[in-house]
Amino acid sequence: MLTIEIEHVNIDALEKLEEEGLEIIPKPAVLRTIKNKILQKQYYDNHQIPTSPHVIVGNRTDIAEHEYMLPAVFKTAEGGYDGKGVQLIKNREAINDVHSAPGILEKMVDIKKEIAQLVAVDRAGNTALYPPVEMMFDQVLNLLDFQLCPADIDEKTLWRVEAIARSVAKNFKSPGLFAVEMFLYNQGQVLVNETAPRVHNSGHHTIEAHACSQFDMLIRILAGYPLGDPHLLHASLMVNIIGAEGFSGPVKYEGLDKVLSMENAFVHLYGKAETRPGRKMGHVTLLAHQQKNLVKQAHEVRKTLLPKA
Numbered sequence: 001m002l003t004i005e006i007e008h009v010n011i012d013a014l015e016k017l018e019e020e021g022l023e024i025i026p027k028p029a030v031l032r033t034i035k036n037k038i039l040q041k042q043y044y045d046n047h048q049i050p051t052s053p054h055v056i057v058g059n060r061t062d063i064a065e066h067e068y069m070l071p072a073v074f075k076t077a078e079g080g081y082d083g084k085g086v087q088l089i090k091n092r093e094a095i096n097d098v099h100s101a102p103g104i105l106e107k108m109v110d111i112k113k114e115i116a117q118l119v120a121v122d123r124a125g126n127t128a129l130y131p132p133v134e135m136m137f138d139q140v141l142n143l144l145d146f147q148l149c150p151a152d153i154d155e156k157t158l159w160r161v162e163a164i165a166r167s168v169a170k171n172f173k174s175p176g177l178f179a180v181e182m183f184l185y186n187q188g189q190v191l192v193n194e195t196a197p198r199v200h201n202s203g204h205h206t207i208e209a210h211a212c213s214q215f216d217m218l219i220r221i222l223a224g225y226p227l228g229d230p231h232l233l234h235a236s237l238m239v240n241i242i243g244a245e246g247f248s249g250p251v252k253y254e255g256l257d258k259v260l261s262m263e264n265a266f267v268h269l270y271g272k273a274e275t276r277p278g279r280k281m282g283h284v285t286l287l288a289h290q291q292k293n294l295v296k297q298a299h300e301v302r303k304t305l306l307p308k309a
């Protein structure tokens, strides 16, 4: 059998392997839907899953015809990854700077919180839900900065988030692990932003902080074992370790010993040889059992552990 760790793969090849009888989790049809942002939006619409108001556009001229949508966000259908395929269009003039390609023009949503939830689905359609996590973003680099688990949301919002995330995952009608990214806006309303059909950065903390990690869960799904226990052992805060400003080249880590000596900190470096400003080099998971003020500690970790050239 086969699984994937990134959805930007040759789907024709996967479909051929599937035809030849190889089991692929998640199903290639799901990858085809998710890989293309237009198809992904249509999937949400077809299953009555709430998402930001949007129109499908073929090129830049089409965007100009939908000026009433501004301020808006344009997302190219294919080829975007980690912010590169997403462009903010504040006004009419800004349309000229947009890459002319098929995509989705989405109304700019006044986001109160960005939430993600991991949902595991086995072959029989049983589900296991990890508690939702809350993202805190670096406004300048547009990179995920800290990630809090569980998300700080009220019970009713939690129910809504869970129902929507489960519905997104189940309607794919495929076993797999799905990370559903959502926006919270006015009065706890929930919009689905996008879904990743794989182990995901929003599940890094599950390695130390949950009974069954996302990797353990995926292996269980693949092997046909019962789903694992997603429940939280400790609240956690995940800190991204990103390349320091002004340094590019072979990486050296500053402050590593200090962070390693913190009892509740778990360091993961990705083994990248070169650092660049803003490049994701690793992450540190902080567990709440030894420390109540995790946000303060997270800032300390970010300031201490610097990948420099």
Ligand code: ADP
Pocket (backbone or CB within 6 Å): 052, 073, 075, 080, 081, 082, 083, 084, 085, 086, 106, 107, 108, 109, 110, 111, 114, 193, 194
């Ligand atoms: P990518 O696939 O590159 O990660 P996303 O669709 O997740 O792109 O968008 C990246 C970020 O842009 C989101 O995390 C969010 O902060 C912002 N964003 C995306 N869509 C909207 C929207 N409709 N309104 C406001 N902000 C948005």
